[in-house]
Amino acid sequence: MSSSVYIAGVGVISAIGNNVAENLASLKSEHAGMGDITMMDTIYRKQLPVAEVKLSNDELAALADLPANISRTTLLSAIAAKEALDDANIPNLNSLRTGFVSANSVGGMDKSEDFFVKFLADNSKGKLRDIFDHECGSMTELVADKLGISDFMTTVSTACSSSANAIFYGARLIKNDIVDVVIAGGTDSLTKFTLNGFNTLMILDKEFCKPFDENREGLNLGEGSGYLVLVSEKVAKKLAKQPYCTLSGYNNSNDAYHQTASSPDGTGSYLAMLGALKKSGLQTTDIDYINLHGTGTPNNDSAEGTAIKRLFGPDYPPMSSTKSYTGHTLGASGGIEAVFSVLAIKNKLIYPNLRFETRMDELPFEPVKELLTDQDIKHVMSNSFGFGGNCTSLIFSAI
């Protein structure tokens, strides 16, 4: 089984930028992406802030070179996946076995919920075009077709850890010699379904979210997509430019505590971080930065913080939640944050946890408050935890 999997390309679109360069600029200038709801037709306009990608479906469609009447989730996916693949610039890609592993949480729900209004009144009504691509797999298929990938494709959906799972499944496809190259990550657009869902759980902050703050009140939903191009050692050697880093560790563990709530001691998070360290052969002291799951809900941050305390204490690496910029992009978050983790290594940056004021009573540490530059970052841990106790940690390591 081949040993290392290299990151050869990155692509991202989120509320803080439509590509890698724009996202990086916003991360550096501490520019958050939240604001009023402008795209969705919902009663929560002007009540709940969200982190929207700042382009209409027509604009996204033009960027993606796809029809504007398909799901926004697909459009977002196509843009970042294409950017990642272009960035990797792999010589003779056609001669290699290439896979696409993408994640999302609710498929084409943005279109389905439109369809459903008419359908509910009369089952013979509603435009079939709007429901045709409801399945999560449709987003992946449309983008794979657009990118010309057919050797291997699948879709992962494990709620908010979906794209972190997609990324390491992609790495394992390379290690098992199934493919040479894989584009992996995830996508989700804002929908009334998820907005209302999270709202019923009473975990949406009416202000901009404050992850890991004692006075945090919940999360802001966001949208976007993020992808990595993972390549085998053999392909990495042929690249025109040096790969960004390796994916050195990964683990998925289950909290097995509750369908939505995290266990008080963060068992799943602890096991995921521990497992990823074991896989990479690293010690806790080797980790130079943790990109936290850090949604901003009282329960999530408490569980993650407790798990970090148990695993890392008493020496805590710098850490921050970039959800303070992008909001919680659900099925896309692991992909977007994987891109940010890779960029942290490449650009020697540690991003601040925006709006942080007060350390949590229960924790002996706090996140980074200001941008740190010229950091010698060798290993970054990226956490993604989701409904169903699904906990995943990834570790990216400099070459």
Next chain:
Amino acid sequence: MKVYIRSSACVSPQNTFNSVDFLTDIIESTGTRLKAIEPDYKEFIDPKQIRRMSHVIKMGIAAAKSCLTQADVEMPGAVITGTALGCIADTVTFLTRIVEQEEEMLPPTAFIQSTHNTVAAQIALMLKCHNYNNTFVHKGISFESALFDAVMLLNEQEADNILVGGVEEMVDASFAVLTRLGLYKRWPLSNLSLYNTPTNGTIGGEGAAFFLVSSEESSDNLAQLTGLKLLYKPTSIEEDIITFIKSHELSIEDIDLVITGKNGDTKNDEIYKSLSDSIFKNKPLANYKHLCGEYPTSSSFALWMASNIVKGGVIPEIAKEGKFELASPKKVLIYNHYQGKYHSLMLISAT
């Protein structure tokens, strides 16, 4: 590395769950939709929880638990599921309330249970299983993707005794939409005459089939999963099948039985018909979709059937295409495709 199926359990529109008979007591139903027969869930789930759980969660848990009991395994090394539409009942419930209650005063339960990984999560929760847990949601290869993950985990020696399953529920809303999309026949028919009049459309179905897979050889194993291949828009499936069989150091002559995904839809069945005149000529063939209906993870039903065929040495009469006698088939190929795009090959051998 060899992959063995230690045990399997299947909830389906037939008497497949915890049944001593192997597809002899057949349920005939008239319509265009087959509904799964509900097991007595009290045996597997706390009665207080049964009421709150949707059909797909209950079917999944019952099949998963039965699988573990049969293999006498308490804690699986991983839980992996495949489902195209996931918890569609809870999804529809929550969508309906959003519309009807105009986004106000919504109860959270349906949303909480609507995520695609709910079945795998509930299994983990019930078993207090902290191990690897994943869910694949890729249309007609959702189950195969999950199985593929299990095979990789075994190969990596990351886990053993992996619980892997395909789950799908059909609700009125999805049935109505899929009917409008032209998936099903336009008039009611008996599932047992599905293949008699080739016309457009098939019949819908649902079910949950779980497998406990391991790399440990044992005489108690149900079957060996010799090979698994997923293909997207293949240019020549005939060549791909030959290559697949060859890659396992076998030839088409070595295959005793082929189970195909024939579903009564003229267009869908064209490829099976053409193969039955070429590489599958004179080969004993079997069908399964008249028993469980068409659904994205129906290949898990086929794998359950194939595993039991090689274990028991008997092919259920109801599954046979035409009449033939075949004693103790040792090697069974399952070939299924979903709407012509996604094709999967599974090779099952007697242990």
